Amino acid sequence: MKEGPDISRVATLIGDPARANILTALMTGVALTATELAVEAGVTPQTASGHLAKLVDGGLLQVRKQGRHKYFALAHGDVAVALESLMGLASDMRRTRTGPKDLALRRARVCYNHLAGQMGVKMFASLTQRGFLRDDVDAPVLTDTGRAFVTEFGVDLAALDAMRAPLCRSCLDWSERRTHLAGSLGRAMLARMEERRWVQRDNQSRALIFNAQGTTAFEGAFPVE
Amino acid sequence: MKEGPDISRVATLIGDPARANILTALMTGVALTATELAVEAGVTPQTASGHLAKLVDGGLLQVRKQGRHKYFALAHGDVAVALESLMGLASDMRRTRTGPKDLALRRARVCYNHLAGQMGVKMFASLTQRGFLRDDVDAPVLTDTGRAFVTEFGVDLAALDAMRAPLCRSCLDWSERRTHLAGSLGRAMLARMEERRWVQRDNQSRALIFNAQGTTAFEGAFPVE
DNA sequence: TTCATACTTCGACCGTAGCCGAAGCATCTA
DNA sequence: TAGATGCTTCGGCTACGGTCGAAGTATGAA
DSSP states (O other): OOOSSOHHHHHHHHHSHHHHHHHHHHTTSOOEEHHHHHHHHTSOHHHHHHHHHHHHHTTSEEEEEETTEEEEEESSHHHHHHHHHHHHHHHHSSOOOOOHHHHHHHHSEEETTEEESHHHHHHHHHHHHTTSEEEOSSSEEEOHHHHHHHHHHTOOHHHHHHSSSOSOEEEEOTTTOSEEEEHHHHHHHHHHHHHTTSEEEOSSSSBEEEOHHHHHHHHHHSOOO | OOOSSOHHHHHHHHHSHHHHHHHHHHTTSOOEEHHHHHHHHTSOHHHHHHHHHHHHHTTSEEEEEETTEEEEEESSHHHHHHHHHHHHHHHHSSOOOOOHHHHHHHHSEEETTEEESHHHHHHHHHHHHTTSEEEOSSSEEEOHHHHHHHHHHTOOHHHHHHSSSOSOEEEEOTTTOSEEEEHHHHHHHHHHHHHTTSEEEOSSSSBEEEOHHHHHHHHHHSOOO
């Protein structure tokens, strides 16, 4: 016993319902203030304050102070990946009644600011099949034809390259159990779709709602097989 | 709030130190009896019994009854993957003193019966670089030349194909943060190395100890770059 | 300066869950 | 049949951690 990193400490951190709600809320990728997160978690500000301190101390959240507000966000993408993998286990469990809201989430949702769900997986598959993305040892790699494609799509690759964050990352979908595209490129692709008004975020949840034109355009842009 | 699967329940399950020890012990891939796990977790049999029931009920463990013994194992590979991703987060945290035992674990260890750690990552990289393994959308795929290679290595591919379990899977290493080879092929490769007496398991931990000849042979079989 | 807002600290309360001793089944051995 | 051995159930103890009200510290607005 007592070998390797201590799982139980992190798991305990995630295990409290209020903290789990906070983490889930931050899966969208946006930064939220302490009071906003208190509402999200369904507890009073004092209680939330304690939880947030623990999460930051545990390395799961990062915090930025701005005036009298404190903005919290996930510490890094790995946290989101780990949370998704836990969701994968949780969705296995019995008594998982799938409501209509759940269906929307399975179809398309935001995961740390990139596209996840059936449509996320479809996009990833399309890019790979057409040779735009190559799934390398560590992470997916954008090929030359792929760079041309996403530039055409309207993504400013030069700006993304300038950032230190990794361009491509893969993330395992809890609902689909397949890979979708994360990383700064994944975020940029979703941002572009929002700019083009293909898709709109649901204010209440992580669900993404594609309108009629958006759906058609998506199918055209990311054909599969 | 209350969207997607309920993370907190699974996380709470993993969050108790005794249960975390149990899960970690089962990461080797072997099935253990209730009393063995009680010792591993450092609690009395009664207490362990309760924990084990919860883990089975939560879908994290599977159980097989054999005479008056009960053998417990991880429910499926996804559980191991999720645990590894939690370890990845945990190893980030401060106050992670890395002892000598930890070093051995980082070098080579068993992860659900396949090879993990630096040497696991190295093997995966070597196989990919030489075109034996192609990292596809879902999971790695063994190429034709790859099939020839592993057959030459002494793995009975026909037997593996006959099993329903997936041949190749990738698993993210908590210590290396890179991919290594899991799935039935991953297990077969490690088994073959043990047959050849390249490597021996440590009884006390998940560490794998390569002897001198084993190390040399490994370097020869899986060159990198 | 004065008031409002955002967040934190303190203290007390309470519930839950882990823990073990004792006793109870179930299964194998002699 | 009697006696081990492996696992489970029960009951009661304990402690830890989540919760909120009240009060305290920052920052910004009037």
